Amino acid sequence: MPELPEVEVVRRGLAEHVVGRRISTAQLLGQRVARRHEGGPADLAARVRQAQVLAADRRGKYLWLVLDPPDDDPHALVMHLGMSGQLLVEPPDAPREKHLHATLDFDDDGPQLRFVDQRTFGGLALTPLLPDAHRRAAGAGAPDASRSAAEHGHGIPQPVAHIAPDPLEDAFDRPTVIRTMKSKNVAVKRLLLDQGVVSGIGNIYADEALWRAGVHGRRPASALTRPAIGRLLDHAAAVMREALAQGGTSFDALYVNVNGASGYFDRSLDAYGQTGRPCPRCGGPIRREEFMNRSSHYCPRCQTVPRVRA
Numbered sequence: 001m002p003e004l005p006e007v008e009v010v011r012r013g014l015a016e017h018v019v020g021r022r023i024s025t026a027q028l029l030g031q032r033v034a035r036r037h038e039g040g041p042a043d044l045a046a047r048v049r050q051a052q053v054l055a056a057d058r059r060g061k062y063l064w065l066v067l068d069p070p071d072d073d074p075h076a077l078v079m080h081l082g083m084s085g086q087l088l089v090e091p092p093d094a095p096r097e098k099h100l101h102a103t104l105d106f107d108d109d110g111p112q113l114r115f116v117d118q119r120t121f122g123g124l125a126l127t128p129l130l131p132d133a134h135r136r137a138a139g140a141g142a143p144d145a146s147r148s149a150a151e152h153g154h155g156i157p158q159p160v161a162h163i164a165p166d167p168l169e170d171a172f173d174r175p176t177v178i179r180t181m182k183s184k185n186v187a188v189k190r191l192l193l194d195q196g197v198v199s200g201i202g203n204i205y206a207d208e209a210l211w212r213a214g215v216h217g218r219r220p221a222s223a224l225t226r227p228a229i230g231r232l233l234d235h236a237a238a239v240m241r242e243a244l245a246q247g248g249t250s251f252d253a254l255y256v257n258v259n260g261a262s263g264y265f266d267r268s269l270d271a272y273g274q275t276g277r278p279c280p281r282c283g284g285p286i287r288r289e290e291f292m293n294r295s296s297h298y299c300p301r302c303q304t305v306p307r308v309r310a
Contacts, residue, residue, distance in 0.1 A: 002081055004166055004200030005240050005265070006248035007061050010087055013258030014056035014065065017089040018113055021106040022052045023067075028124070033101040033115065036080065036125035036159075044126050048077060048104070055154060060166045060199025063087075066129070066154045076129050076157035082121030088114045089258040129155035134164065135171040166200030167237035178229045181221045188224060189217030189291060192236065201236050204249055204272045207297045209236035211271035216303040217296050223306070242268065271297045 002010075026048050028034050028041035037044045051067040054074060058064075064076040079087060088097075089111045102115040102124055115124065132155055165171040177198050181191050191197050192206040201209070210217050212235040213228070221229065243249055243265040266273070270280050275288040279299040289296050 002061065002085075002248070003202035003205055003240075004058075004061055004168065005205075005243035007058055007063050007081065007200075008168070008244055009248045010081075010258060011056050011058045011063055013089065014063075014087065014113075017111065017258060018065065018104075018106075019053050019056055021108055021110070022050060023048050023104050024107040025049060025105045027103045027105075029101050032120055033117070033123050034125065036078070036123050044124060047072075047075075047126055051075075057154070059156065059160055059169070060163050060195055061202065062157075062160045062163060062199075064157050064160070067126075074129055074154060076127050076160075078125045078127055078157050078159060079115065080122045080125070082117060082119065082123070084117055084119040085122030086114075086116040087258055088116060090114055125159070127158045130158055130161050132156040132171065133161070134173075163195050163199045164197055167198065167233060168200070168240065172198075174230065174233060177233060178226050181229050182224070182226055183222065185220050185222045187218045187291075188215060188221040188229075188232070189296065191221050192217075192232075193292070198233070198236075200240070203294045203296075204269070205236055205240050205243070207272040208239045208270060209233075210303065211297075211299060212239065214302050216298055216305050217291060219306045271299065273297065 026045040028045055031041060034041035034044050047069060048067060051069040053065050054068050055066040057066060062078065063081065064078040066074055067077050068074045079085070092105060092112045097114065097116045099116050099118045100114055101117050101120070104113040106112070115122070165173070180197055181188065184191055189206050189210060192201045192209065193203070206217065209232055213232040215224065215228070215232060224232075246265040246268065247261065249265040249269070271286055274286040274297060277286050278284065279286055279302060282299060282301045284299055284301040286297055287300055289298075
């Protein structure tokens with residue numbers, strides 16, 4: 001499943017190729033692509049017609065376009081990528097993909113935006129924008145001009161409002177997250193994956209951050225010092241920035257940017273997916289274990305297994 005860097009790569013592509021354009025028509029193929037939209041595909045297609053795309057935004061692994069319809073306040077077109085969703089910018093006359101579920105055409109007759117989803121877990125939904133309570137609470141200052149629309153005052157989509165800010169946002173409140181994690185007597189990896197505590201960190205980058213910090217994922221967060229939790233969060237942010245610089249992590253052809261290109265951070269992974277290979281730090285073999293119906297990868301020398309598992 002795509003994590004923060006992969007979704008941010010797509011967001012940047014949308015910001016470059018779609019923001020500022022006006023939607024002329026939308027075509028949704030089948031009911032499933034709009035199952036999260038209360039009015040169904042016909043209603044969604046009608047409501048986005050003639051809307052201008054004001055911004056492309058993201059929080060954690062959630063992605064949306066801020067739309068300004070002619071007769072309504074700005075809304076968010078939330079794009080759930082699911083397990084295999086792709087957003088591709090292609091000429092309207094390009095051959096249609098086998099698993100194409102939606103197209104957006106624009107009034108400038110330029111490239112269209114296509115939503116392709118092989119496994120059909122993703123979809124589109126038009127939702128209201130709400131004030132971002134997380135940003136107000138954090139008291140964040142002026143954001144970078146290339147960052148999110150939520151940070152520029154457009155707000156947050158209703159289905160995303162409960163998601164905590166991610167480590168790459170200005171609204172990320174590092175001291176509060178450290179205090180929250182320190183107060184929990186549960187496995188620290190479980191908290192890294194909890195989108196209500198800190199968003200955007202998935203299994204890949206949790207394993208990489210834990211390896212860099214020398215912390216086993218099953219160690220109780222309450223057993224770590226606050227500085228240790230802070231370093232772990234910093235490692236998570238650092239590894240995601242590095243992955244972003246390399247286009248994200250692509251293990252197959254499903255995870256691509258809007259031009260269809262794959263990322264190559266998988267070549268730089270130190271722990272995740274490296275079972276049996278030598279640890280880059282100590283030379284011991286990387287091990288794999290089951291955790292929350294996922295695979296965890298760690299070095300038993302560098303990341304001591306806790307005696308009591310959380």
